[in-house]
Amino acid sequence: MDTDVLIVGAGPTGLTLANELRVAGVPTLLVDKLPQRSTLSKAGGVQSRTQEAFDQRGLLEPLLATGNHPTGTAHFAGITLSLTQGRHRHPWRSIPQAVIEGFLEQHLAAQGISVRRDHELTGLSQDEDGVTATFASGRVVRSRYLVAADGGRSTVRSLLGAEFPGRPGTMTTVAADVRLSGDDPVMTHTRSEDGHWASVFPLGTDPQGRPLRRLSLGGPGRSLPREVPVTEAEIRDGLSAVFGSRVQLLELRYARRITNAARQAAQYRHGRVFLAGDAAHVHLPIGAQGMNTGIQDALNLGWKLGAAVHGWAPDHLLDTYHAERHPVAAAVLRNVQAQSLLMDQQGTRDPDLVATKELFAALTQLRDVQYFLDDVLSGMGIRYPMPGTEGRPLVGLPAPDLDLGPVRxxxxxxxxxxxxxxxxxxxxxxxxxxxxxxxxxxxxxxxxxxxxxxxxxxxxxxxxxxxxxxxxxxxxxxx
CATH class of the missing domain: 3.40.30.120 (Glutaredoxin)
Structure with a gap:
């Protein structure tokens, strides 16, 4: 074997998994087809459970020290869940994906693990002992296990012929990293009377200390083919349609069109190959759940692979990865689809939909409803199916943080x-x-x-x- 575990894809999922395997003492090779790390923000919100997990590995404090990462209030379908503020030890934070990737890559490098870039996977086979991966350069890597963390258009998933059922994209919206002026909205979902809408949340600051925002735009006539470039004029027009002259575009740093495709792999385990992150599930990015779900996939799988490599894993342990994580992502897809419907992203202003959202908004004024939705979004309400859950309210849930005297x-x-x-x-x-x-x-x-x-x-x-x-x-x- 060239390595015990080969990870394909060096995004947040792959980098987190590499660190988990490092902690477990497992030789790991981490590869990515890109020649250099992307500087685009992509995802931008880190939920409470993900921060807890980073804290459990001693990574949260140095991650937060990388810059200004403001906290925010959770929302569901654009409805602010204000009663949930202060509910968890770590509130929702805005930390761009590029910052997380840079931090984790540097942390791994300091531990002697470097990302091997320019490694495009072209072939894959496995037998009862291991996995053979072939790259465009002609290099062949033999590993005991392989993990696909190579995104929504996963090459590994394609080479496996793995089933990826679900719904194709039926519309697009615009996502952009911008600087704004005027009445700069922060953490808001705003809709005009004619159905145009804009969502804004903070992305920290640029190197000059100026605030950056993640802007999403949609509404009537704004669903264009994914390959059509997003222009400054389109961004300005979208801002004007929602805010009038109150908000102006100062700088467009990055923009793309995203679809509402919703798919999930039928199986996360294929022999010695595992799917994680966007390679296992894709959905419209609402509520800062995609990156967090992928990171949690890595945290669930990492120690189990470590146990298998070290030879003490029970026979069923690797199968619990699919059993525990597949239902979690399925629930994420469902809540994202519900949010997308309630937000009326195409601006139809359908009277039935308007009435439904008004009723839903009234229900969210109830504390228990806000707490339930907060548990759904933050990851703090995830309860894995385990022996012993009957009559034991703690079993299957994230462990509480307890004061044990000299340590927590x-x-x-x-x-x-x-x-x-x-x-x-x-x-x-x-x-x-x-x-x-x-x-x-x-x-x-x-x-x-x-x-x-x-x-x-x-x-x-x-x-x-x-x-x-x-x-x-x-x-x-x-x-």
Missing amino acids: SHELLRRGRGVLLDPADRFAKVAALWHDRVDRAGQGAGTEPMLIRPDGYVCWAGNPDDLEPALGHWFGEPH
Whole structure:
């Protein structure tokens, strides 16, 4: 084998996975077909759960130190969820994808892992022992596992012939990175009476300290073929249709047309090949969910691949990647499609749709409705199907961040190992059997005992009789 894991695609998903495998001590090769990293913002919002995961690896603080990354308020279909402010330890933040990619690439380089660029995949085959990848240069790489993180038009997915069912794009909207003047709107979805609309949210600042905005535009007659270039005149006209003379375009840095295609791979695992990020699911970028879903794919898969490479993974462990992550992305596609409908992106002003949105907007004034939608968007409400969830409200959910005296519980996950919180020192004997894979923490008086997977999800809590089976289920045979 040339490497244990070959990752194709060095976007946020691939870079996050490479770091997870580094933490797990797994030799990894990360390749990308682009000759250099893209500087385009693309995605721009980082949800609470993703920030928690970065914090669990000690990456959040240095990431936030890269610039001005303002916080914002969640919205659903353009309706602000103001009652959710301050609900999570890490609020929604605006961090452009280009910043995240640059940060992760530099972090990996400092650990001796460099992205191999100009590597265009042209061939793929696998057998019972590994995967053989062929590149346009003629280079052949042999690995034990391969992960496709190469985007919505995934070459790996195509070479596999993997099913990618769903809906093709039926319309386009404009997404642009801009500087604006005048009554500069921030974090708003504004609609004119004739159906034209604009969404704006912050992207931090440029090198001169000037505020940047992500602008989305749509409405009657604005759905043009994807290949038609977006012009400054089109942006100015769209701003004028929504804001009149109150908002002016100062600079257009980047623009593209995006479609409302909604597709998801039928299977995330194909033998020794796995699909992750946009290679596994594509949808209209609403609510800052696409990049975050891909990063969470990587966090779920990374430790499981590490377990397989190191030889202690239970037979079923790699299959839990599809079982856990496929329903999550399916739910994202559903909520994005619902938001797109409620936002009336084509500006039809259909009376039935207007009435539906008015009723929905009234419902969102209820706290419980806002909390539910916030859980959907932030990732904090994801609950994986696991043994022991019955009657155990913590099992399957992200682990709470607890004060354990000298440390907080999230800091214990920085080694990328499982963590057993054992405040009463009751489980030292059984924990010793998995000491090479699970750390035991006896601090935290009053803390409920729980077992936390390396990706930060609780996989056991409460019943002492269930601890040893849970350790075996997630961490294999004892040492």
